[in-house]
Amino acid sequence: MPEEPPPVWLLDVDGVINVKRPGWGAAPFHDRAYALGAQWRLRWAPALIARIKRLQRDGVAEVRWCSTWCAWPDEVERVFKLKLDRAFGEVPDYSVAKLAAARAVLRGGRRLVWTDDVEVPQAGPLFDELTRDDRALLIRPDDRRGLTPAHLDAIEDFCKRL
Numbered sequence: 001m002p003e004e005p006p007p008v009w010l011l012d013v014d015g016v017i018n019v020k021r022p023g024w025g026a027a028p029f030h031d032r033a034y035a036l037g038a039q040w041r042l043r044w045a046p047a048l049i050a051r052i053k054r055l056q057r058d059g060v061a062e063v064r065w066c067s068t069w070c071a072w073p074d075e076v077e078r079v080f081k082l083k084l085d086r087a088f089g090e091v092p093d094y095s096v097a098k099l100a101a102a103r104a105v106l107r108g109g110r111r112l113v114w115t116d117d118v119e120v121p122q123a124g125p126l127f128d129e130l131t132r133d134d135r136a137l138l139i140r141p142d143d144r145r146g147l148t149p150a151h152l153d154a155i156e157d158f159c160k161r162l
Contacts, residue, residue, distance in 0.1 A: 011052070047149075048147055115151070
Protein backbone atom coordinates (compact mmCIF):
# COMPACT_ATOMS: atom_id res chain seq x y z
CA MET A 1 0.00 0.00 0.00
CA PRO A 2 1.48 3.42 -0.94
CA GLU A 3 2.42 5.77 1.85
CA GLU A 4 0.04 8.66 2.49
CA PRO A 5 1.46 12.02 1.39
CA PRO A 6 2.19 14.52 4.14
CA PRO A 7 -0.50 16.95 5.24
CA VAL A 8 -0.77 20.26 3.43
CA TRP A 9 -0.10 23.22 5.72
CA LEU A 10 -1.82 26.43 4.62
CA LEU A 11 0.30 29.18 6.17
CA ASP A 12 -0.84 32.77 6.59
CA VAL A 13 1.73 35.55 7.08
CA ASP A 14 0.36 38.58 8.93
CA GLY A 15 -0.62 37.71 12.50
CA VAL A 16 0.92 34.23 12.13
CA ILE A 17 4.58 34.76 11.15
CA ASN A 18 4.68 38.55 10.92
CA VAL A 19 3.81 39.67 14.47
CA LYS A 20 4.65 42.41 16.94
CA ARG A 21 5.98 40.18 19.73
CA PRO A 22 6.95 36.68 18.63
CA GLY A 23 7.41 34.46 21.67
CA TRP A 24 10.41 32.36 20.72
CA GLY A 25 12.90 33.51 23.36
CA ALA A 26 15.10 35.67 21.14
CA ALA A 27 14.92 39.10 19.60
CA PRO A 28 12.82 39.13 16.43
CA PHE A 29 14.27 39.81 13.02
CA HIS A 30 12.76 42.56 10.91
CA ASP A 31 12.86 43.71 7.32
CA ARG A 32 10.73 45.51 4.76
CA ALA A 33 8.55 44.03 2.03
CA TYR A 34 6.95 45.91 -0.83
CA ALA A 35 3.41 45.54 -2.16
CA LEU A 36 0.70 47.80 -3.55
CA GLY A 37 3.23 50.59 -3.99
CA ALA A 38 3.96 50.67 -0.25
CA GLN A 39 6.62 49.44 2.12
CA TRP A 40 5.56 47.06 4.92
CA ARG A 41 7.56 46.29 8.04
CA LEU A 42 7.72 42.59 8.88
CA ARG A 43 8.86 41.14 12.25
CA TRP A 44 9.32 37.44 12.92
CA ALA A 45 11.06 34.86 15.04
CA PRO A 46 13.97 33.27 13.16
CA ALA A 47 13.47 30.04 15.14
CA LEU A 48 9.91 29.82 13.79
CA ILE A 49 11.13 30.12 10.20
CA ALA A 50 13.84 27.52 10.87
CA ARG A 51 11.25 25.09 12.22
CA ILE A 52 8.93 25.61 9.25
CA LYS A 53 11.86 25.00 6.88
CA ARG A 54 12.79 21.82 8.72
CA LEU A 55 9.25 20.42 8.59
CA GLN A 56 9.08 21.20 4.87
CA ARG A 57 12.59 19.84 4.12
CA ASP A 58 12.00 16.63 6.07
CA GLY A 59 8.72 15.96 4.27
CA VAL A 60 6.66 16.21 7.46
CA ALA A 61 4.36 18.79 5.85
CA GLU A 62 3.86 20.33 2.44
CA VAL A 63 3.74 24.02 3.35
CA ARG A 64 1.96 26.52 1.09
CA TRP A 65 1.52 30.28 1.38
CA CYS A 66 -2.16 31.03 2.06
CA SER A 67 -2.10 34.78 2.57
CA THR A 68 -2.80 38.12 1.00
CA TRP A 69 0.94 37.95 0.31
CA CYS A 70 0.24 35.24 -2.30
CA ALA A 71 0.01 38.10 -4.80
CA TRP A 72 3.62 39.06 -3.91
CA PRO A 73 5.31 35.78 -2.96
CA ASP A 74 8.75 36.99 -4.01
CA GLU A 75 8.65 39.62 -1.27
CA VAL A 76 7.87 37.29 1.64
CA GLU A 77 10.20 34.63 0.25
CA ARG A 78 13.02 37.18 0.07
CA VAL A 79 12.38 38.48 3.58
CA PHE A 80 11.86 35.10 5.29
CA LYS A 81 14.21 33.14 2.97
CA LEU A 82 11.41 30.60 2.76
CA LYS A 83 10.34 29.42 -0.70
CA LEU A 84 6.89 27.82 -0.77
CA ASP A 85 4.17 27.09 -3.30
CA ARG A 86 1.12 29.34 -3.19
CA ALA A 87 -2.41 28.21 -2.38
CA PHE A 88 -3.69 30.81 -4.90
CA GLY A 89 -2.58 33.93 -6.75
CA GLU A 90 -4.03 37.41 -6.64
CA VAL A 91 -7.75 37.12 -6.00
CA PRO A 92 -10.58 39.59 -5.35
CA ASP A 93 -11.55 38.08 -1.99
CA TYR A 94 -8.82 36.49 0.12
CA SER A 95 -11.28 35.15 2.72
CA VAL A 96 -13.11 33.16 0.07
CA ALA A 97 -9.83 31.97 -1.50
CA LYS A 98 -8.42 30.78 1.83
CA LEU A 99 -11.51 28.73 2.68
CA ALA A 100 -11.62 27.33 -0.86
CA ALA A 101 -7.96 26.29 -0.53
CA ALA A 102 -8.67 24.50 2.77
CA ARG A 103 -11.67 22.68 1.33
CA ALA A 104 -9.69 21.71 -1.79
CA VAL A 105 -6.97 20.10 0.32
CA LEU A 106 -9.52 17.95 2.16
CA ARG A 107 -11.51 17.19 -1.00
CA GLY A 108 -8.25 16.01 -2.58
CA GLY A 109 -7.87 13.41 0.18
CA ARG A 110 -5.00 15.13 1.98
CA ARG A 111 -4.90 16.01 5.66
CA LEU A 112 -4.87 19.74 6.42
CA VAL A 113 -3.07 22.09 8.77
CA TRP A 114 -4.41 25.63 8.51
CA THR A 115 -2.84 28.48 10.49
CA ASP A 116 -4.52 31.87 10.16
CA ASP A 117 -5.24 34.53 12.78
CA VAL A 118 -8.55 35.60 11.20
CA GLU A 119 -10.01 33.03 8.82
CA VAL A 120 -9.62 29.78 10.78
CA PRO A 121 -12.95 28.94 12.42
CA GLN A 122 -12.85 28.16 16.13
CA ALA A 123 -16.30 26.61 16.49
CA GLY A 124 -19.55 26.10 14.62
CA PRO A 125 -20.62 24.37 11.41
CA LEU A 126 -17.56 25.38 9.38
CA PHE A 127 -15.20 24.16 12.11
CA ASP A 128 -17.16 20.89 12.28
CA GLU A 129 -17.02 20.49 8.48
CA LEU A 130 -13.26 21.00 8.27
CA THR A 131 -12.32 18.89 11.29
CA ARG A 132 -14.66 15.99 10.53
CA ASP A 133 -12.85 12.63 10.70
CA ASP A 134 -9.85 14.26 12.43
CA ARG A 135 -8.33 15.16 9.03
CA ALA A 136 -7.57 18.80 9.89
CA LEU A 137 -5.72 20.77 12.52
CA LEU A 138 -6.88 24.37 12.70
CA ILE A 139 -4.80 26.92 14.59
CA ARG A 140 -5.83 30.54 15.07
CA PRO A 141 -2.91 32.19 16.90
CA ASP A 142 -3.03 35.46 18.78
CA ASP A 143 -2.23 38.05 16.09
CA ARG A 144 0.28 39.85 18.35
CA ARG A 145 2.30 36.70 19.16
CA GLY A 146 1.72 34.48 16.12
CA LEU A 147 2.69 30.84 16.06
CA THR A 148 4.42 29.64 19.22
CA PRO A 149 6.69 26.67 19.89
CA ALA A 150 3.65 24.85 21.35
CA HIS A 151 1.75 25.39 18.10
CA LEU A 152 4.66 23.96 16.10
CA ASP A 153 4.80 20.95 18.44
CA ALA A 154 1.08 20.35 17.80
CA ILE A 155 1.57 20.74 14.04
CA GLU A 156 4.48 18.32 13.99
CA ASP A 157 2.59 15.76 16.12
CA PHE A 158 -0.48 16.01 13.85
CA CYS A 159 1.60 15.67 10.69
CA LYS A 160 3.50 12.63 11.94
CA ARG A 161 0.33 10.86 13.08
CA LEU A 162 -1.06 8.45 10.51
